[in-house]
Amino acid sequence: MEILNQLGELFLEAVPTVIIVFFFYLFMRWSFFKPMERVLNERSRLAEGAKVEAEASRVAVREKLHTYNETLKKARTEIFTEQESQRRHTLDERQATINTARTTAQAALQEAKKGLAAEVQAARTELEQSSGALAGDIAEAILAGLPSAPGGARGKGAR
Secondary structure: OHHHHHHHHHHHHHHHHHHHHHHHHHHHHHHHHHHHHHHHHHHHHHHHHHHHHHHHHHHHHHHHHHHHHHHHHHHHHHHHHHHHHHHHHHHHHHHHHHHHHHHHHHHHHHHHHHHHHHHHHHHHHHHHHHHHHHHHHHHHHHHHOOOOOHHHOOOOOOO
């Protein structure tokens, strides 16, 4: 029993300390923990808001990048199309120039062939005309009996 009495006294002596600790807890809760909890909640709310904004910015940047890439792809396609068109135009002009030169060369070649054929015909006609006179000269020389000089050369009076 004595132990119970001692425990009772000890409990009675501890009650004011418990009450003081309880009031101190309430005071700390009111003056420190509540404001700290408010600040932490506000910080969490702001951090979540910043995360949401960052995600929205990231999505916007992805969309802009996608739009930029699509625009760049279209511009490249247009440039390649324009270059291909320019290349085809240049090749067509070059081919036209080649065809014109070929036609001109063919015409010049035909003219040259006609001129050459005319010259050949004129030379044949001249040969035919001069062949009779040449044959007559040869026949006269043979009939005249002109002696040949040694070595096959004619004398000075042969003609």
